[in-house]
Amino acid sequence: MLALFENPRLRGGIHAEEHKNQTSGVPIALDMPLPKKLFIPVQQHVGKPAEPLVKVGDKVLKGQLLAHSQGTISAPVHAPSSGIIADVVEYPAPHPSALPIRTIIIQTDGLDQWAAVDIPTDPFQLAATEICARVGAAGVVGLGGAVFPSAVKLDLGRKNKIHTLIINAGECEPYLTCDDRLMQERAGEIVSGIRLMLLGMNAPEATIGIEDNKPEAYAAMRTACAAFANIKVVQVPTRYPMGWDRQMLRYLTGWEIPADGRATDIGVVIHNVATAHAVYRAVCLGQPLITRVVTVSGSAVDKPQNVEVLIGTLMSEVLAHCEVKKTKVARLIMGGPMMGDALPISEVPVVKACSGILALSEQDIELPEVKPCIRCSTCVTACPVGLLPLEMASRIRANQLDAAVDLGLKDCINCGSCSYVCPSSIPLVHYFKFAAGELYKRQQMEHKAEQTKRLIDDRNQRMEIIRLEQEAEARRVMEARAARAREQELAKQKAQQALSDIATKVTVEEGNS
Template sequence: MFALFENPRLRGGIHAEEHKTETSALPIATDFPLPKKLYIPVQQHVGKPAEPLVMVGDKVLKGQLLAYSQGTISAPVHAPTSGSIVDVKDFPAPHPSALPIRTVVLESDGLEQWAELNVADDPFQLDPEEICLRVGAAGVVGLGGAVFPSAVKLNLGRKNKIHTLLINAGECEPYLTCDDRLMQERSAEIVAGIRLMLRGMDAPKALVGIEDNKPEAFAAMREASRAFSNIVVSQVPTRYPMGWDRQMLRYLTGQEIPADGRATDIGVVVHNVATAYAVYNAVCLGQPLISRVVTVSGAALAKPQNVEVPIGTLMSEVLAYCGLDKAKLARLVMGGPMMGDALPIAEVPVVKACNGILALSHADIEEQEVQPCIRCSSCVTACPVGLLPLEMASRIKVNQLDAAVDLGLKDCISCGSCSYVCPSNIPLVHYFKFASGELVKRQQAEHKAEQTKRLIEDRNNRMERMRLEAEAEAQRAAEARAARLAAQQQAQQAKADGADKTTQSVAAEETA
């Protein structure tokens, strides 16, 4: 199931059952029927949610801006088709909580009429700043799962003097093959996107890492990049989680990202291969990110395949298109089975982060009884970060979160490798996710307490300032009153003195 590698550039990981052949040999389905309604959340990225600028009743064209980005870390969203805005409301998010999120509801008119697109005459002659502006305006975000605004990373790359662009095409999660098919079918467009990203960052070279279980994709990318010596396409071992950027970077470059640092700290920026394709569409075609390729797979489906669907399509419609057998469905997952999110309902929209929809059967998710740990150290060997999973879990069980943090809890990437290899079926990764959530709660409570403390201190300072100001004002008023009284007394005295002098003068005259 797993073994230690002699290659020092590899650490931990597992050979999980791939389940990729069900979809990897089939072409991307591009004939998905246009939905009658699309549900487009305004928060599909890291950072601030986009602000809707459309109202109910507005007519919109395909590619038209629906919500604009707010601030630097944000991304706009656009209309996936032409039609009418029928609502702007809260709608369940594609998240385990299914909590509502602000959503623009678009009713399609079936015409697919495009808005005017801003197409450059020669995209490869654009200034780096202009490339970044176009990528940002198109709403392109990281499509490997992080959904960080891509234009921000390109700008950071230029400011940090990046020497390498790393294109992550590992796609190590079981079931997922959307990147594989994208590389097989649209490699020329991906390479064009990579060239634009290099220009946008002023970076000299790009490395593309593809797992060696994707020979067709590797061959297609090698051929498409043959004319560009600064783009190097390499194979990496098939081993989960090779798609983790630190693992991929370590293997391809031998460099290690600092524990508390980022890839930019060592002169590298990492982007997903699907993001490169989105950059091509944005800069070369002027098209915003309004659709994506999604792997739809699992034993509960009659026709598992990769499908290109408009953003905002309900997952229930995608599942129906792929022949969902509801009687077999035991769990619905967005993403891969290792790090994806289990969804309670299918009536949630496909968003930019959605690279997979898995309809798993009861056989796929058969849970076995947890047994006592046998101290085999399999979890230690499998951990790609080099942590001690069992020791961390032991601390978490007795609520010693600080001790778990000291053992590296914050470095855990929740890849699930430790749980996968455990012969005792101990759900180690669940402990770590729980503890991470508790740490967030504690940090929030501490932050709230600190805010409350500051508010109380500010209030006390304000009250003291008001008291001092009131005392000073009272003192000034008293001094003013005293001054007025003194002036009055002085005036009265002067008047009295004047009257006395007048009396004395009259008396003197009478005497004379």
């Protein structure tokens, strides 16, 4: 049911069924068995994939670097446990396409033996650049779903003179409670991570935004922050998609990010609360990002809970640990039900972007019949971006993608709020995702055409240069030949003149005699 807020800082959104009670009160499970094999993709972040350093047969220790980052926007990956490199192959990715990506497979040895770690004597005395370097070397990325390399954001923050760090603890997606449990159980470690982030950016203060449906987490974070006046904890309304960074920023500060701009443009950097915990581990404990807390829930799960899982563990093993009834699973989702990815198979690895694994039954995904639009504008009210969902959908149905772009299609965050509240059950967000895919294909084709044109132009330019060089060479040869001919003619004339001079001399001498 849609409820409207009078707060002008809160635009659109919905109250979705939460389904959080099954896991929010259960402690994080630490008893996940060590898998016999771990499957670690080298692409678990935004940017260029990491480049493997290991080869088949190498022995590795827990936390050891497996693949180094490439370029500025990239992140390394590390061994989640000790063992032997069994293979480096193409393996299905945790993506709706399940297309294969380069993956390092570790045959674990059961010892779970750590490599040497570098633990600073006092992490809070480290230089800002050293903090960023350690976060980057640990492979920490945004754990809220964006998986952008965190060290890059910290560096950008320092260069852009950030005045506020916002910690996004909204966790607005239904079912997901991994951040909630992390705050309840490890609030002190999270706050240490936030302090290190502030030092890494030379920023003066931080604000933590927590939805008001997480009172235990709010209380725990308030207690952990009590000694630090520059870190505030604020409750925000429970309203999807409050976890969207721009929505959180607007509510906490009242500021708006400029169109086509970034939060750093207004002096703000936003990080997820789980990312702060990963920063703490990276700097204070010297541990790279090799585990993450994952919510396992859904009506097909007998033991819904949050589990701390090694990166690279197959989702099928996590589901088995939580006693999932395979016969009841109608849909498997990585992430939340609103913006997560539906997976065709469960034999794919848990990666850094995996906040949840939902095993839903038929009753969870049963969709009502689609009816004609009644022009109620409910979708407009629900849109957190302020778009006109129905108008965009009608343009897309008419294959008028440019018109949909003019209405703001590229600003759509695919949150699904419009589809959720539509009384006619029109799958509006599906239209937008389809259109986004078509636009991407069009851009790829245009890029390919531009590349082809550039290659043709380059070839034509090379051929023209060759032609001009050949013509110049031909002219040079002809000029050289003409010069030689002139020289020969001149020599001949000189020879003839010499002969004539000799003949004249002889005649004169004969006459004199």
